[in-house]
Amino acid sequence: MKKLFQSILAFAVVAVVAAMSPGAALADMSAQLLSPWDGKKVPAGQQCRLFGGNGSTPPMVVSGIPAGAVWIIAEFNDKSYSPLSSKGGHGIVAWPVKGSKTKLFAVPxxxxxxxxxxxxxxxxxxxxxxxxxGYxxxxxxxxxxxYAVDLKAVDAKGKILAKISNFAIGRY
Structure with missing residues (x-):
């Protein structure tokens, strides 16, 4: 009986850990850059003013957004420059969620x-x-x-429901 109880307990722990694991939710959400961004090269004019541009955030479509998400939060980073390489070094912007698929329109x-x-x-x-x-x-x-972005789908209390890490937006 004791071994049966230990087996059931072990199974329950594995099930709870698997259910709480963000990996399952993370695999469902995806993002796609919209023109003129291609993830390889930052488009002409989309750099900062110091270098002759008037850039905006890259427009994207995020799909597979989990139920309960109310915001997509984007943390923009320069992965080649350590001080701004993580946690939104280039700024953090949130867009309201509209269903399981949402367009993150370009913001200045x-x-x-x-x-x-x-x-x-x-x-x-x-x-x-x-x-x-701002950004x-x-x-x-x-x-x-x-340059890359981390995308997070969050609920009304700020709980992260799904995440895409290190999504390439281009080189400049």
């Missing part, structure tokens, strides 16, 4: 007030001449830095 860089219900969660951590009131578009001066 360098601004704290955003259109269409999008919200600035946190401005870029850049400083000095690179300082931004900082790619600003490496064309040195080939790798």
């Amino acid at each position: 860089g360098m601004k704290s007030r955003l259109p269409g219900g999008a919200r600035l969660v946190k401005a870029a951590r850049s400083t000095g001449k690179y300082a931004s009131d 900082l578009p790619p600003c490496s001066g064309g040195r080939g830095n790798r």
